[in-house]
Amino acid sequence: MRGRIFNIQRYSIHDGPGIRTTVFLKGCPLRCLWCQNPEGISPKNELFFNKERCTGCGRCVETCEKKAITITDSVARTDRKLCIGCGKCVEVCPNEARQIVGKEVSVEEVVEVVKKDRIFYERSGGGVTLSGGEPLMQPIFVQKLLERCKLDGIHTTLDTSGFASWDTLKEVLKYTDLILYDFKCMDPEKHRVFTGVSNELILENVRRITSEFSTPIWARIPIIPGYNDDIENIRATASFLTKVLKDRVERVNLLPYHRLGEVKYERLERENTSTISEPPEEQILEIKAIFESFGLQAYVGG
Ligand code: SF4
Numbered sequence: 001m002r003g004r005i006f007n008i009q010r011y012s013i014h015d016g017p018g019i020r021t022t023v024f025l026k027g028c029p030l031r032c033l034w035c036q037n038p039e040g041i042s043p044k045n046e047l048f049f050n051k052e053r054c055t056g057c058g059r060c061v062e063t064c065e066k067k068a069i070t071i072t073d074s075v076a077r078t079d080r081k082l083c084i085g086c087g088k089c090v091e092v093c094p095n096e097a098r099q100i101v102g103k104e105v106s107v108e109e110v111v112e113v114v115k116k117d118r119i120f121y122e123r124s125g126g127g128v129t130l131s132g133g134e135p136l137m138q139p140i141f142v143q144k145l146l147e148r149c150k151l152d153g154i155h156t157t158l159d160t161s162g163f164a165s166w167d168t169l170k171e172v173l174k175y176t177d178l179i180l181y182d183f184k185c186m187d188p189e190k191h192r193v194f195t196g197v198s199n200e201l202i203l204e205n206v207r208r209i210t211s212e213f214s215t216p217i218w219a220r221i222p223i224i225p226g227y228n229d230d231i232e233n234i235r236a237t238a239s240f241l242t243k244v245l246k247d248r249v250e251r252v253n254l255l256p257y258h259r260l261g262e263v264k265y266e267r268l269e270r271e272n273t274s275t276i277s278e279p280p281e282e283q284i285l286e287i288k289a290i291f292e293s294f295g296l297q298a299y300v301g302g
């Protein structure tokens with residue numbers, strides 16, 4: 001069983017309890033306007049290009065069988081419609097200006113990496129977290145990977161948008177110890193505009209999780225100025241978590257927007273039209289206080 005990932009991050013402390021290894025899976029069905037992991041959207045391999053490193057030597061042009069690269073103003077330009085992410089140009093670039101994001105791996109290969117830090121998981125209450133992208137885009141791989149980790153006694157966490165069929169979700173949850181569940185916006189129409197999909201399936205799935213599984217849930221709430229940070233949405237989210245989910249949510253993690261992801265758009269040579277600024281600390285503390293006023297344990301950060 002093989003899947004496609006774009007990173008394995010060891011010693012992660014923001015993706016669930018304790019020290020964790022986070023596996024980032026390729027592919028996402030959402031298109032959040034504020035996406036900070038654009039390299040996770042496509043299910044295929046992609047090329048990262050650092051133009052500051054490029055000297056325009058042209059070696060990549062000669063190597064590319066798809067004729068996707070041209071030199072313009074002494075810099076290599078890649079036609080992304082032609083590029084298949086084969087990585088041949090990466091091998092010949094003398095300046096490491098090119099890099100492939102995405103790798104096909106087996107369940108066993110990932111488990112071998114995850115097991116290296118078992119001693120840290122045991123001491124800190126950590127484990128493995130599957131994130132993305134959206135892990136549920138590769139449901140069989142994810143199911144097998146979680147099952148394999150559980151067989152090895154490793155705590156498993158699924159970080160998900162919840163946008164998947166119930167049949168997919170319920171199979172994966174059989175091997176999941178903790179769910180990190182995203183709540184981006186409570187209004188279905190705004191949710192569709194902001195992410196490309198309505199939130200109806202997402203909210204229905206989390207309702208069913210609370211009625212059919214005992215798995216603990218941590219709510220993850222990105223705070224995106226101008227999109228979902230209004231008091232009305234914050235109160236509606238807190239109300240949903242407490243009244244509809246009946247206090248099954250153990251904690252709320254507020255994830256303030258940051259601009260660190262912008263360089264990734266440059267590397268993908270993709271336009272980033274976002275003009276979102278980082279929310280001020282006072283605003284985050286006000287939002288935290290609203291969640292706490294509903295009796296929820298709220299934290300800033302993952
Ligand atoms: S990754 Fe492959 S197809 Fe894409 S530009 Fe490089 S050599 Fe060409």
Ligand code: SF4
Pocket residue numbers: 053054055056057058059060061075076092093094095096097098
């Ligand atoms: S091989 Fe590397 S340095 Fe040379 S043109 Fe291509 S990207 Fe630039």
